[in-house]
Amino acid sequence: MKRIVALLMALLRDWSRSRETVFFVVLFPIILLVIFSTVFASSAPSFGLVVQNEDVGPDGEPTNLSATFVENLESIDPLEVKHIDADRNLTEWSQGSDGSGRRVLVLPDGFAEDVRAQSARVRIAIIRDTVARFQDDMNDSERANVQRGLEQAEQEVATNVTGATLQFYAPPDDQSAAVVRGILSTVLAEFNQRSIGVEEPPVSLESGTIGSAGLTATDYYLPAFIATLVLINGVMTVPGVIAGFHQDGTLKRLVATPLRKRDWILANVLQQSLLALVLTGVMLVVAAILFGVNAIPGPLSIALVLLGAIAFSALGMTLGSLLPNPDAATSLGGSIAFPMMFLSGVFWEIDIMPETLQTIGRLMPLYQFHRGLRRLLIVGTTDGVWPAFAMLGGMALVFVGLAIRLTRWRDFDE
């Protein structure tokens, strides 16, 4: 035990005297936290939308109906509506330096006429349907009169009308296009209802929050940051450091003493665990001071952070023992850490990914780790956290064992 403590103290001292390491392990996470929290904690998001209204009258002014539709769009908070002239070539405009990357909604020429005609046809269809339901209560003469009136109305409506079609264009890399499309669909649905005379829809939606009322974006992202940084530190930094000790001869000097291999592994894993706790503490304090996050870690959340640090740093020790070249070891760690970060849904909901990737993502230890931490630290519940303990505990056992088995204690360069 005294050897582990001595090594642990030496590793911590050596670490604490490296300005670069302190920056990347302490300051860098704080900078990330501040940037992400500021971005996500800002007021409601805003989505730009450029409208080209081609539906203009002979005087060159937009028709009343198209102007009303555009006013409806402008009244939607998340949308920031701008306009381009009806006669502007859209392809040329989108290739211009100021037009590149914008979302565009085109109201075609004849929009108002098509809407009116289609809404009349829909109204007639509704009346026909209503009459059919109540025809048993009518006499023959009443039925004939209604029939005649409907046929007359139908003749007045153009027969080839299919309704107006708006065109929505977005760049292929626009990640918010789906959100804007959803907003437009909602506006259109309401517009369609009103155009056929439905002022009070039969069904409406009211929304609110449950369970975690009053939580901010930082509350939700904080566990993701902690879990991700513990992962990066363990899987990317540790292999490079261990391979570096191997390459420069520091490890060989230690191996020439009675130090046991398992003591070396445990001292390094303990060092990473302590660093993970310090990192977590720093981030919680910064989040509390700057963003008012009230997340006081309990014994279970501390245990989970420790377990995560042990699991990931043991994986890092294993990788570092496989590749004695620091650059290669760090790259190998990166090739594991980055896909895990993207697949585990730490920075976005896993539900937006294809089903196969969702299944893979849910099997990732980072997924369980950050979900468990979120529940313990932020939501304040132990429900659903045990899979995280089981997965990280199993991983810690396997990789500590593998690191002890695979780390060379003789024949370094063979």
Next chain:
Amino acid sequence: MMTGRIAEGEPVIEVSDLRKTYDETVAVDGVSFDIRAEEVFALVGPNGAGKTTTVEILECLRTPSGGSATVLGRDVSTESRAIKADIGVVPQSFHTFDRLTVRENVALIRRMYEEGLAVDTVLEELDLAEWAGTPFRSLSGGLQRRTGMAMALVGDPAVLFLDEPTTGLDPDARRTTWEQIERLAERGTSVVLTTHYMEEVERLADRAALLLEGSIEAIDTVPNLIDRYGGSIKVVVRNDGGVTGGGSSDDSAMREILDDAATEVYRTETDDLVGLFEDRERAQETYSRLHDQGDGRAIDLISAGMEDVFLRLAGATPDARGKLE
């Protein structure tokens, strides 16, 4: 099982038919030797001769492919931890925690041993006390090597392994290192030294083994090696250019003495008179006679050295980097 210190002259290391191969390459090819308590033993050879591989097997840092080796009576293959508790090692490419101070690095290694010396005692003994608070990475190469020596000694080892301890050091640092090794030898520590510096072998080693291509070409005490393989002893009567009244042409008396005793006499390009002797005592006697006969000219007795031994056995001498010239 033997433990701790061993009486002077008893073997602390026994190596028998030791072999080490890497795929097709044979690094150590059936080496056998022993090293006795309280002696300084040198493994001499050019780069790639198998010196480091051999000592790393003895330090339990490398697994032998065949043969056997014991250190302090313990098998290097199966009792490595017990061996490591009683040896000190300064590896060839030595490094330690960069940002830790000299004292912290030495103290760390001290904690790896159950018993050992006080850190400050070791630092003082190696003249490192004034550097104790300096980070390792701020030290010169010589001081870094000395720190390595302190780390090797702090466990109070019975056997000390020094792998190329002065390679890359300036002459001052090299002399300091030699003095420290001499002090250790006087204190009774058995020292195993690998080197390609023949001067180092002559100054420090009691016995030496010459390794070439993984095999021992010769092993004996250093004087015996020189006697057997070093070649002739030279007695040189220097040409003084007539300053002492004799002049180069007036050395007939000297020449007569040399002709009587030496196996061969010749004159150099600078007109020095040289007599070659196979027998050290005869050379010494002749040297004394020449002095008695002397007219003030300088007379030198030049013994053969390990350089000559190396030249004779390896066909060339190693350069400063250990490559054969």
